Amino acid sequence: MVIAALSGMCFARGRAAVPQSGLRTIIIGAGMAGLLAGIKLKERGETDFVIYEKGSSVGGTWRENTYPGIACDTPAHSYSYSFALNPEWSAFYAPGPEIQAYFERAAQRYGLLDAIRFETEIAECIWREGQWHVRTTDGRSDRAHVLVAATGVLHHPHVPKIPGLETFERPWFHSARWDHSVPLDGKRIGVIGNGSTGVQIISALARRAETLVHFQRSPQWIMPCPDSMYTEADKQVFREDSAKIEAVRNGPEAAARKARFTSAIIDMDSPELAEIQAIVERNLEESVSDPVLREKLRPNYRAACKRMIFSAHYYNAVQEPTVLLENQAIDRVEPTGVRMKDGTFHKLDVLALATGFKVDQFVRPIRMIGEDDLDLDDVWANGPRAYYAVTVPSFPNLCLLNGPTGPVGNFSLVDIAEKQWDYFDQLIDAVRAGRAAGVAPTMAALEAYEAARNKDAMRTVFASGCKSWYLNAHGIPQVWPWSYAHFVDVMAAPREADYRLLQPIVA
Numbered sequence: 001m002v003i004a005a006l007s008g009m010c011f012a013r014g015r016a017a018v019p020q021s022g023l024r025t026i027i028i029g030a031g032m033a034g035l036l037a038g039i040k041l042k043e044r045g046e047t048d049f050v051i052y053e054k055g056s057s058v059g060g061t062w063r064e065n066t067y068p069g070i071a072c073d074t075p076a077h078s079y080s081y082s083f084a085l086n087p088e089w090s091a092f093y094a095p096g097p098e099i100q101a102y103f104e105r106a107a108q109r110y111g112l113l114d115a116i117r118f119e120t121e122i123a124e125c126i127w128r129e130g131q132w133h134v135r136t137t138d139g140r141s142d143r144a145h146v147l148v149a150a151t152g153v154l155h156h157p158h159v160p161k162i163p164g165l166e167t168f169e170r171p172w173f174h175s176a177r178w179d180h181s182v183p184l185d186g187k188r189i190g191v192i193g194n195g196s197t198g199v200q201i202i203s204a205l206a207r208r209a210e211t212l213v214h215f216q217r218s219p220q221w222i223m224p225c226p227d228s229m230y231t232e233a234d235k236q237v238f239r240e241d242s243a244k245i246e247a248v249r250n251g252p253e254a255a256a257r258k259a260r261f262t263s264a265i266i267d268m269d270s271p272e273l274a275e276i277q278a279i280v281e282r283n284l285e286e287s288v289s290d291p292v293l294r295e296k297l298r299p300n301y302r303a304a305c306k307r308m309i310f311s312a313h314y315y316n317a318v319q320e321p322t323v324l325l326e327n328q329a330i331d332r333v334e335p336t337g338v339r340m341k342d343g344t345f346h347k348l349d350v351l352a353l354a355t356g357f358k359v360d361q362f363v364r365p366i367r368m369i370g371e372d373d374l375d376l377d378d379v380w381a382n383g384p385r386a387y388y389a390v391t392v393p394s395f396p397n398l399c400l401l402n403g404p405t406g407p408v409g410n411f412s413l414v415d416i417a418e419k420q421w422d423y424f425d426q427l428i429d430a431v432r433a434g435r436a437a438g439v440a441p442t443m444a445a446l447e448a449y450e451a452a453r454n455k456d457a458m459r460t461v462f463a464s465g466c467k468s469w470y471l472n473a474h475g476i477p478q479v480w481p482w483s484y485a486h487f488v489d490v491m492a493a494p495r496e497a498d499y500r501l502l503q504p505i506v507a
Contacts, residue, residue: 018304023432024144025049026125026134028363030116031060033401033417034150035103036081040421041108050142051112052134054121058107058195061154065197067178067352069204073196073225073310077248078412081106085245085373087238092228093310093384095182124367127396130437130502145437146397146428148415149363153408156358160192164333164441172351175201182350187211190338190346192330193252193354194220195307199314201354213346214318215338216327218467221280234254258411262484264304268461277303287315296327301466307409336501360384362404366468370395371440385474385484387441387449387498389480390420396438396502399424405453407480407487417490424465427494436501445498456481492506 025041027034030053050366057063072079075492076094080086086333090098107113121137125147132147157174159165165172171182175197185208191201192215199222202214230238238245248254264273280303288294297318318325337347362384368376371394379385379392386392389406390399401417402408407415430436454476457463460469462477470477480487 003237012038022048023428025148026132026142026144026291027051027148027150028111028122028125028366029053029060029150029152030055030058030107030118031062031150031152031154032103033165034060035107035110035112036417036421037148037150037399037401038112038115039081039083039106040425042110042112044307044425048445049115049144051116052120052122052132052136053116053118056118057104059100059103060152062096062103064155064176065096065178066180066207067175067197067201067354068184069200070197071200072096072099073308074412075254076249077245077485078254079414080249081414082327084419085238085242086111086241087235087245089235090230092226092230113500122366124369126367126369127371127398128436130504132397146399147399148399148424149366149403150401151363151366153359153362153402155358156159156361157353158356158358159353160355162192162330162333167335168333168351169335170349170351173353175352175354176357178247178352184208184350185321187349189213189348190215190348190351191354192351193217193356195354195356196309197356198354199309201352202323203311203313203317206323209322212320212323213338213348214323214325215330216296216325219297219327220306221299221303222314223276223280223303223308223310224283225310225312236432240311246383258448258484261304262411265461266483267459268302268464273302273304273461279303283315288319290319293325296325298468300466302461304461305464305466307470313507328429331461356469360472362405366463368395370398383478385446385450387446388423389497390424391427391441393441393443393446396440397428398440405450405480407484409479411487415430416487419488423491423494427499431503434504437504438502439499440502441499445495453481 023046027049030051034051035058038049038051043228047089055063057354063494071093073093075092076089079099122138124135131143131145135143157176159174162467171179173179184205187209188211189200189205189209190213194216198214202212205212259274262273263270264276273288284297288297317323326340328344329343331339334407337345339345360383370376374394376395384404386400386403386405389403392398401420402413406416427439430439457479459475460481462468462479470479472478
């Protein structure tokens with residue numbers, strides 16, 4: 001393969017046609033990030049794009065997850081597009097249905113609905129002669145110069161292999177597949193899992209169930225948070241002055257909160273983490289009166305080692321007389337309940353699995369084939385990798401929004417996606433101008449990024465001694481290990497030396 005210099009970058013010689021009538025873009029997913037990509041393309045005046053969505057509506061994770069008590073643990077005004085602020089949020093932490101409605105309005109407001117192909121799942125994407133050739137699971141085909149994978153992380157439910165689960169004779173389901181036809185009031189309910197989802201479900205159902213058993217594999221540190229509702233007067237202030245919303249998003253208090261949390265994450269020995277540790281320990285001590293229950297709820301690892309849980313209600317809920325915290329190991333599920341290793345049996349009417357997602361999937365199970373018939377499954381054989389979580393060597397013009405090793409546990413995902421899109425948008429300028437058929441990072445750039453990231457990831461709190469979905473098979477956190485300021489800096493403009501351009505050859 002011949003390499004030559006061009007405008008400070010380099011390009012690889014290969015057969016590809018120069019776009020004559022603008023670029024066509026295929027976007028996979030109509031969740032937060034996919035809608036963002038469509039909006040940004042329209043903002044540029046580019047209308048030749050399509051969004052393929054496997055579901056029947058927009059919203060992604062907020063469409064999929066409708067369990068009782070669902071809410072976002074990022075402040076609502078921060079979990080909004082910077083160009084579509086929402087003065088109507090009902091609370092500091094918005095409930096799930098409001099967030100879903102927000103994205104539905106965004107799709108309508110920016111005229112995206114006609115560009116979305118609902119209930120259409122992608123089977124494969126193959127790079128060939130300067131374009132991505134896409135095939136759907138129902139046999140349709142399409143092609144485009146640019147491919148945006150806005151597939152998200154939390155959309156493949158993880159169902160644990162619990163012996164006997166399939167023998168349970170009563171309703172059971174994953175939290176992301178909640179069956180709202182099943183009655184809950186006055187029922188004996190079991191909830192397996194105590195991440196954010198499990199905590200929210202327990203908080204919502206504690207006073208509705210006859211009995212509610214919370215099966216806890218390992219305790220969680222709970223960060224107290226305001227249960228603040230916005231009054232009509234508050235909303236009117238936001239309507240009249242968007243600067244008030246910006247103050248909530250980026251004002252001194254928000255900046256200090258972000259800086260404290262970021263410093264705590266990237267340095268396990270930081271005073272900021274010690275401060276957070278003191279807060280969560282005090283929250284446990286002051287909120288739970290029963291010393292036996294308190295010790296059941298006390299983790300043996302540092303705060304923020306697992307994804308931080310924010311809740312104003314869980315400790316109160318778990319102390320309700322209807323709630324039993326079960327921290328022994330499950331032996332098996334039987335037709336009418338759950339049997340513990342110590343022989344204890346919990347008879348149940350409903351069993352909910354708040355057991356998380358397969359977080360290493362990203363674009364998979366879509367078959368992705370790049371240059372020289374390179375299969376993404378082979379590239380990711382030892383775990384998903386992407387250069388600055390956005391691009392992959394040998395997969396030209398492919399953008400992963402909120403891709404592997406991004407700051408998924410650090411900052412607002414909306415803010416992350418916006419900055420990642422601006423970064424990728426600059427890369428594609430060479431293709432828009434006809435100077436290249438494609439752009440992709442070099443393998444050397446990815447390897448250097450991964451070496452630095454892996455080294456610094458082991459200094460983060462995620463590597464401080466707990467098991468979590470952030471860790472790969474080698475125990476290395478697969479997350480962004482640096483500051484928010486560094487993220488902003490590297491997303492501001494791609495480093496030209498780290499990319500190669502595919503030379504356009506007119507057919």
